[in-house]
Amino acid sequence: MDVYCSNNVLQARRAVEQLRLETELQRIKISAAAEQLVQYCQEHRRADPLLTGIAASSNPFKDKKTCVLL
């Protein structure tokens, strides 16, 4: 068998082994998974500055306007 042929066989064997492994996985219902994800988002939303917005006074990137005496 030439190298190309045996590479294909090796790859096919690997693919079958991987598929065998993945068949064993215990899966949960999307509804349950999604509910937990939604809950996570909701619980953390107040601590998400990009979602809630950042007050100018506490925004480290906002240039503070200074008063200039003319």
Next chain:
Amino acid sequence: MGEMEQMKKEAEALKTQIEAARKAVGDTDMASAASGVAPAPRVQLKTRRTLKGHLAKIYAMHWSTDNNLSSLSSIGVFRLMVSASQDGKLLIWDSHSGNKVNAVPLKSSWVMTCAYAPSGNLVASGGLDNMCTVYNLKTPVIKTVKELDAHTGYLSCARFLSDTEILTSSGDTTCALWDLETGKQKTVFLNHVGDCMCLSLSPDMNTFVSGACDSLAKLWDIRDGQCKQTFQGHTSDINAISFYPSANAIITGSDDCTCKMYDLRADQEVISYQDAALNSGVTSLALSMSGRLIFAGYDDFNCNIWDSLKGEKVGVLSGHDNRVSCTGVPEDGMCVCTGSWDSFLKIWN
């Protein structure tokens, strides 16, 4: 029946089994499950900083962590980040002032990735030289501490686990875990059949996910080296990938112009972020702190903001004059950075 024929048959049978198992738990999708959630507000962010300094396309950026904030703030430096450009440099920026803190000249200018170690002591870069080079920022003069040379394809992404371990993904279709003390690969993750383009470490650092040109995303156990799960659905190269902060889902971005969320425990796609008007590939993505917002960079020069639960576009960051190649949200979630082929980095909030 020849061995190949037999294996093909078994593979088909197993695939059918897996699809049936996925269907059996596929009782809804994310958008439906989130129908009771209030829509995310329209997100309008302003450019707060435009970081000018690179002389060519920017390919990657990475924020430093919170680890040495207090020691840095006492010398007037706050949130650091590293960027990589094909002008042959890594630049370390203080994002608050917009000043360059350090410049690291690269041996090879064909850089595709850069990374900041959680400690803040090291940075790494890599690209078409097939190597991952690690630099120490804390020595009086920045020194190359290791050249990790074993991949037989380009280095697409690197992420430090610590000052002694780094993960890489490569165009040679493998990912690898390296020991930074010996400079050798500890584990090689072999299962993709296309160039690996991106990787993301789980929050607990026991697993990571990779995206590749075989249009698949894979979940790996870092310690035993095995691929545990494979996620299909994309129809082209996956260029960007990130763990959701809850650690039970991942977000991917692809040349097929969509982003997708895959739930790890349901083992399938649960929502797709797409728009008929969008026909540019996704190059990069980053999540806001709660995971609610996805910032996705596209080839069409924009960064679109998606509501991760409802699948709706809630904003856009426009301002770059070329492809957005990288995006990142720092640990404190206070801003988002976009890097572009126009040679600029912008910070928005």
